[in-house]
Amino acid sequence: MPPTFAQLGVPRSIDDALARRGITEPFEIQAATIAHALAGRDVCGRAPTGSGKTLAFGIPLVATVERADARRPHGLVLAPTRELADQIHTELRTFAGDVRVAVVYGGVGYGPQLKALRRGVDILVACPGRLEDLIDQGAVQLHAVDHVVLDEADRMADMGFMPVVRRLLDQTAPDRQTVLFSATLDGDVAKLTRDYQTDPVYHEVGEATPDITAASHVFWSSHKAERVGLTAAAVDAAWPALVFCRTRHGSDRLAKQLSRHGIEVAAIHGGRSQSQRTRALKQFADGRVHALVATDVAARGIHVDGVASVIHYDPPEDHKTYIHRSGRTARAGDGGVVLSLVQPDQVGDARRLQRRVGLDEPFGEPDAGALRALSPAPVRTLSVPAPAGEGSVRSGGDAGRRSDRAGGRGSGKRNNGKRNNGKRNDEDRSNGDRSNGDRSNGDRSNGQGRNGKRAGGNASSQPERKSRPAPKNGHAAPSARRSGGPKAGRSRRGEPAGGRGGGGARPNRKARRAHLQPGAER
Ligand code: ADP
Ligand code: MG
Numbered sequence: 108m109p110p111t112f113a114q115l116g117v118p119r120s121i122d123d124a125l126a127r128r129g130i131t132e133p134f135e136i137q138a139a140t141i142a143h144a145l146a147g148r149d150v151c152g153r154a155p156t157g158s159g160k161t162l163a164f165g166i167p168l169v170a171t172v173e174r175a176d177a178r179r180p181h182g183l184v185l186a187p188t189r190e191l192a193d194q195i196h197t198e199l200r201t202f203a204g205d206v207r208v209a210v211v212y213g214g215v216g217y218g219p220q221l222k223a224l225r226r227g228v229d230i231l232v233a234c235p236g237r238l239e240d241l242i243d244q245g246a247v248q249l250h251a252v253d254h255v256v257l258d259e260a261d262r263m264a265d266m267g268f269m270p271v272v273r274r275l276l277d278q279t280a281p282d283r284q285t286v287l288f289s290a291t292l293d294g295d296v297a298k299l300t301r302d303y304q305t306d307p308v309y310h311e312v313g314e315a316t317p318d319i320t321a322a323s324h325v326f327w328s329s330h331k332a333e334r335v336g337l338t339a340a341a342v343d344a345a346w347p348a349l350v351f352c353r354t355r356h357g358s359d360r361l362a363k364q365l366s367r368h369g370i371e372v373a374a375i376h377g378g379r380s381q382s383q384r385t386r387a388l389k390q391f392a393d394g395r396v397h398a399l400v401a402t403d404v405a406a407r408g409i410h411v412d413g414v415a416s417v418i419h420y421d422p423p424e425d426h427k428t429y430i431h432r433s434g435r436t437a438r439a440g441d442g443g444v445v446l447s448l449v450q451p452d453q454v455g456d457a458r459r460l461q462r463r464v465g466l467d468e469p470f471g472e473p474d475a476g477a478l479r480a481l482s483p484a485p486v487r488t489l490s491v492p493a494p495a496g497e498g499s500v501r502s503g504g505d506a507g508r509r510s511d512r513a514g515g516r517g518s519g520k521r522n523n524g525k526r527n528n529g530k531r532n533d534e535d536r537s538n539g540d541r542s543n544g545d546r547s548n549g550d551r552s553n554g555q556g557r558n559g560k561r562a563g564g565n566a567s568s569q570p571e572r573k574s575r576p577a578p579k580n581g582h583a584a585p586s587a588r589r590s591g592g593p594k595a596g597r598s599r600r601g602e603p604a605g606g607r608g609g610g611g612a613r614p615n616r617k618a619r620r621a622h623l624q625p626g627a628e629r
Contacts (some may be wrong), residue, residue, distance in 0.1 A: 109133055115141045118170050124202035125162070134159035139310040140286075141166055149307035150286045151300050158312055160288045164256045165199045167286075168230060169206050172254055175229045179251040182230035183279065185272060187262040189214060189234060190384065195258065196232045206230060211247075213237040214380065221246050230254075235263065235271040242278070252279040257287040257299070264295035266404070276303050319430055322417075322437035322445045323481040324466050326457065327473040329448045335361065337448060338420055339368035340475040345416035345444045345482035346397040349435050352376075353421040355402060361420060362400045371395065376402040403428055412438060415482050419447040422456060426463035442483030 112122045112133055125131070133141065136154040144150050144167030154160055164184070172182040184199075186192040189212040196210035209223040212234035220237075224247045231238075231247070241247050255276065257263065263272055276285075285304045289296045292311070300307060329337050342348040342365065350365075352358040355376040362374040373387035373396045384405070391399040392411045403424070414436045423429040436443030449457045449470050461467055 109135075109138050112137075112141075112166070116145045117141060117166055120204055121166055121170060121202045124204070125166075128201060130162070134162075136160055136310060136312050137163045137166070139312070140164075140308065143308045144168075144284070144286055145170060147171070147284055149284060149304040150310065151292065151304060151307040152286075152288045152310045152312075153290065153292050154288070154310075154312040155290065160258065161195055161198045164258065164286045164288060165195070166202070168254055168256060169199060169203050169208075172206060172229050175207075175227055175251060177227045178224050178247050180228045180231040180247065180249075181251055182254040182256075183249065183252045183275075184230065184232040184256040184258060185235055185238070185263065185275065186232065186258045187234065187266050187268060188212075190388075191259060192232050192234050199230065199232070203230070208232065211237050211241060213240070217241075217244075217246075235268045235275060238275060239271050242275075249275060249278040250280065253283045255279055255283050255285045257285070257289075260287050260289040260296045260299060261291045261294075262289075264299075269295050269299070272299070273302075319433045319437070319445070319464065321441075322433060322443040324433070324445045324447075324468050325478060325481065326447045326449050326461075326468050326470045328454075328470045329450060329473060331450055333473075334420060334448050334450075335364045336368070337473050338418055339365055339370055340473070341416065341418055341446050341478055342370050342372075342398045344475040344479035345446075347391060347394060347411075347414050348398045348416040348418055349391075349406065349414050349432075350398050350400045350418040350420050351406065351423070351432050352400055352402055357421065358400045358402055365398055365400070370397050372398045372400060374400045376405045403432070406432070406435070411435075413441065414438070414443065416444040416446060416478070419445070422447065422449075422453055423460070426460050429460055429464055437483070442481075444478055444481045444483075446478065 109132055112125065112131075113119070115133060115138065136152055136158050140150045140152055140163050144164065150164070152160065152163065154163075168182050168184070175181045184192075184195055186195055192210050192212050196208060199208045206229045207227060208230045209220070209228040210232040211220045211224075213236050220241065224231075224241070228247075238247070242249065257272065260272075263269065285307075287296070287300060287304060287307070292300070292309075327337060327341075338350060338361070342350070350361065352361055355378040358374045358376045359378075362372045365372045373390050375384050375387045379387070387396075387399060388411070390396045398418075400420075417433050417436045419429070419432060423432055433445040436445060447457065454470065457470065
C-alpha cells in the first residue's frame with residue numbers, strides 16, 4: 108500500500124486541492140521524496156517522463172515556502188524550456204492557494220513579468236536566460252531564495268545552460284534547500300549535485316533511458332529524392348507520426364512538402380514562436396494533424412501518448428538520439444513503429460547505430476503495407492502516391508477510402524514558422540518541451556494504466572472533431588485510427604484551492620533537517 112499524501116505530511120489544503128483534480132495516491136517518486144523534501148532535505152531524483160516529478164517537488168515547495176517581499180522570491184524553479192516552465196507554473200497554481208506563483212521566460216514581453224515581480228512572487232518558475240536578464244535589469248534578486256528546484260537538469264546541461272544555472276545558484280541563500288530532478292544523474296548533473304547540493308537524498312526510479320524494444324524498428328533503403336514521398340506514405344500507414352528533421356529550415360520545408368501529399372502536418376522547432384509551438388503540439392495531441400515534424404531539441408520531452416510511429420527523416424546524430432527519438436512511440440505498453448530512411452551513403456553509420464542500440468534489422472525496400480501491418484492500431488487508409496521523382500512505395504492500403512478523421516485546420520497554419528538559414532545547433536535554447544497542450548487535452552491522465560488511453564474517455568474533455576474537406580491533391584487523408592478522444596484526466600484545472608498549505612510558522616531549513624525521515628537513500 109503506498110502511503111497517502113496525508114501520511115507523507117502533505118498539508119490538508121493541498122491534499123484537498125489535489126483530490127479535486129482526481130490526484131489521490133502518490134506516484135512512486137512522490138511517495139519516495141515528498142516527506143524528505145518537506146523535512147528540508149536536498150533531493151536528487153531520477154525518474155522517467157510522466158512519473159510525476161512536478162508534484163514531487165511542487166508539493167513540498169508550496170507547503171514550505173514563505174511569503175516573499177516584492178522582487179525577492181523565496182522559491183525558485185529552474186526549467187530548461189518555456190513549455191516546461193509554463194507547465195510547472197500551471198500545475199503548481201492548481202494547489203498553491205494563496206502562495207503566489209509566477210513564471211518568467213524569454214520570447215515574450217517583459218511587461219507582465221515585471222509587474223508580477225513588483226507585486227511579489229513567492230515561487231518563481233523560470234528559464235535561466237530570462238531570469239538572468241531580469242536580474243540584470245534589477246527586476247528581481249535571488250538572495251532570499253531558500254528553496255531551489257532544478258527540473259530536467261540534464262536538459263539544462265544539454266542545452267548549454269550550466270554556466271548560467273551556476274551563476275544563478277551562486278546568488279541564492281547558501282543554506283537553501285536544493286531539489287534536483289533529471290533523467291540522468293551523470294556528467295554535468297553529477298557535478299551540479301556535488302557543487303550545489305548538501306547530503307541529498309537520492310531516489311532513482313525506472314529506466315535511465317527509454318525502452319525502445321517495445322517498438323518495431325524498420326529501416327528503408329532510400330535515395331535522397333524519395334524521402335518526402337516515402338515519409339508521406341509512412342505517415343499515412345502509421346500515424347500520428349512524429350517526424351524528425353535535423354534543422355529548423357528542413358522541418359519547415361518537409362512540413363510543406365508533406366502537406367502537398369495530403370498530410371495534415373504541423374512543425375515544431377526553435378524558430379517558431381511560443382504560441383505556434385504550443386498550437387502545433389496541441390493539434391498533434393488532439394489528433395488534428397497526422398504528423399508533427401520536429402527538430403531534436405524541440406521534441407525533447409514531448410509527452411504525447413499514442414504516437415503510432417517515429418520517423419527518422421534525417422538520421423539521428425548518434426545512438427542516444429535514436430533512442431530518445433524512438434522512445435516517443437510504443438510507450439507504456441502501446442505498440443509503435445520506428446522507421447529510419449537510410450540513404451546509400453548513410454548505410455555505414457546506420458549499421459554502427461544499430462549495433463549500439465542492439466538492432467540488426469535489414470535495410471529493406473520501402474513497404475508501406477508492411478509498416479501499416481506493424482502499426483499499433485489497424486488503420487485502413489488511402490496510401491499516398493508519390494509525385495514523380497520522389498520514388499514509389501509499395502502500397503498495402505485499400506486505396507480510395509475517405510477519411511473520417513477530423514482536422515482540416517492545418518493548411519492555413521502550417522507555414523507560419525519563421526524562416527532561417529537552417530544551420531545546425533542554432534536551436535532556440537528555451538524551446539521545445541512538451542506544451543500544456545498535450546495535458547490540457549487530458550491526454551495524460553495519471554501516468555498509470557496508459558493502455559487504451561485514446562479509447563473511451565470522458566466526453567467532457569474530448570476535443571471537438573470537425574469534419575473537414577478532402578485534402579489537396581484529391582488524396583484522402585489518413586482515416587481515424589482510434590475511436591474516441593484522448594482520455595479524460597488533467598483537463599480540468601482545479602481552481603487554486605484555498606489555504607497556504609503548511610500553515611503557521613515554518614521551521615527554517617536546519618530545523619527541518621532535524622526531522623529526517625528514513626528510507627530511499629543510497
Ligand atoms: P514528469 O515531470 O515526471 O514527466 P509530470 O509531473 O508532468 O511528470 O506528471 C505527469 C502527469 O501525471 C501529469 O498530468 C500529472 O498531473 C499527473 N500526476 C502526477 N502525479 C499524479 C498522481 N499522484 N496521481 C495522478 N496523476 C498524477
Ligand atoms: Mg517534468
